[in-house]
Amino acid sequence: MNKVYINSISSISPQKTFDNSEFLNEVINHENQVVFAVEPIYKDYIPPAAARRMAKGIKMGVVASKMALKEAELEHVDAIITGTGMGCLRDSEKFLSAIIDNNEQFLTPTSFIQSTHNTVGGQIALELQCKGYNFTYVHGSNSFESALLDAKLQLELNEAQNILVGGVDELGDHTTKLQQLIHLIKNEAITTNTLLKSKTKGSMFGEGASFFVLSNKKQASTYAELVSVKMYNTLPLDEVSGLTTNFLKKNNLTIEDIDIVVLGNNGDIDFDGYFNQLTSTVFNNTQQVCYKHLCGEFNTASPFGIWIASKILKTQSLPDILKLNDKETGSFKNILLYNQYRGENHSFTLLKTC
């Protein structure tokens, strides 16, 4: 079986991450429960005629894709695999409110078309003229990991050589209001600096698009090897540590081999316990890293974690803003990522330097 490499990365997030020559040089301290993406100038990447009908999620996805292809020095990929929890939410809201407000009359097709979950993947295929395999996964916090696993299987078996994989989600006003009602979003004011210690219900919500070129051939631009990705729909709290050790063992590693553990803490007192389970037991002596205080929580926030882990491995540097604790570490070789959302859809991803 072939090894699988991350040959390029790109991320549009609530931090200024779209410029890959930097690594969180300046951090935006958000002071809101809802944080929006810092957007690049789309016109530099998408012709106006193509962009005029594109939703924000599509623009973010298409531009992040083009950036990823450029860094991998590719013009074509064999497949495009996208993960999105909610798709282009704003257009879904726009179409649904129009149905209700206008009593099903005078509706136009554009927002309906954009509301289809696979519209981002379809538009990327159109922009890149890629007639290959094209899948869209829509499974909550495991949307992106599903895409990652799919790509990995194809590359290992040599069914494809280069695959564009990404995650994208956008914020929508009405949905934000609803998520506030049921306390998925925190009621009280919160900032980037206070989120992880907040000890209240809910989280800060964000948006963004992160795309990667995965390949079974290593090249100069390569960031890391994608060693393993594993998903669980459910996981009892008291089994998380044991399962982590098991996962590492299957990959011939021990807890001591892990230089950094990247966790999906989002400041929700009801569910951060899953992460605390790891930080207080097996990984209490390991460098712990968090990222959702920078990008907010959303179904495809986890690829932002992969972006961070890839950056750490390639640059061998770790910005302070990411550290949950402070451990002396020489070099960074193996990084384990663990994520879950509200106790469901857990994922373990293992990256290694190469």
Added chain:
Amino acid sequence: MNKGVAITGMGIISAIGNNVAENFQSLIESKKGISRISKIDTIHKNDIMVGEIDYTNSQLEQLLGLSPDNNFSRTGLLGTVAAKEAVAHAGINDINKYKTGLISATSVGGMDMTEKFYYQYLENNTNHKYIEGHHAGDSTQKIAEQLGIEKSLITTISTACSSAANAIMLGARLIKSGQLDRVIVGGSDCMSKFTINGFKTLMILSDTYNTPFDENRKGLNLGEAAAFLVLESDTVVKAENKTVIAYVKGYGNANDAFHQTASSDHGDGATLAMEKALQVAGYTANDIDYINAHGTATGNNDLSEGRAIIRVFGENVPEFSSTKAYTGHTLAAAGAIEAVYSILALQNNVIYPNLNYKTQMKEFNITPQLEFKEKTLKTVMSNSFGFGGNCSTVIFSKEQ
């Protein structure tokens, strides 16, 4: 190398029946499930026809024994009914005895509830339980819970009208690669005001019975349905002495990369999908005995698909028909519905008639199968195409 993946169970609920047996009966009796809409209050009710399932939500909840405080969308309810039938059919008693996953497909997700309570959510908290059920993965999680699948790989695919075909494809790949021993694959989509109005804006809804591959076709009828298959590894089949009902022999996925919604004039993506599926199966076009076409009865699909079929099969196009005239277009579930129909065709050596057809299309000279026909079938090809250029083909076979 080209070994098929065993199918050991199937389940379905659609406008032509609440289980596999009822669906098959309707198919061989040419009984359509298309009518005026009764369960959704829409101003378009006299301009469209749909394939509705008889059960109301509360009847479905009762059937499944759900507590009154459940927050199932209709998508989740239909999906659970079909998935349970599939698991029972496969004779599975202990679902977690083997590494068992679930791959479901949906495009509507929990939109049926969201559209009912969209503004009301802000006014009072009566129906807040449905807010979390909106996202597309919710119905899949609920189906997994109902089947008792824990600590395993479950995911959801949404590639518009090709979604469930892709779920079958992924499931077969997960078995082949040893990631799972057993996987339940399929899809579920319920009727919603959102989709009715969406397709209405595209002006591709027929005001009467849909007529696939007819020169004067006026568009599609929307339908609601769910169907699931159980796929099992050879090891499980052997260990449990399972009866295999058919095999997933080949599959192909390609993108048309032509337009946001429309298929290319000559069906480039569809051609690629069929060719890839033949290649994975290790077949040539001559090995296919029947094609269950996507055949939505829109002007664009049937022309594009017909031309693609000619490109792949040349002078020797086998019998083909679309079953959309029976069920309506069941969107993300269509690939799974038609997988069940393809397997039933193989099991019973029958080809279903393409209903409502009157006039030959003028762009080509291939004609769908118009009469119910008995024919020894070894292989069936099933096509599913969707918005975003998504084209998928799955091939089912009797022999591995």
Added chain:
Amino acid sequence: MEALKQELKENIIEQLNLEDMTAADISDDDMLFGDGLALDSIDALELIVMLDKNYGIKLTDPKEGRAIFESINTMAAYISEHRSK
């Protein structure tokens, strides 16, 4: 008629998000589809809704739109003849 044409140009730019254009950039006889503004089938559906909403004209078959939406001139002529509001 001139006022209607101006109104059509402004509405088309707004409805179809032709961000970089102004009404002055569209000539009355420019082809709206194909070589001219390069609008596509989704735009045609948007224009059909515009006819319905603004002028009370209902088209049931998108094919009817082809001749009507050839240019601003053809659109304006059709609307003046058939409008009910």
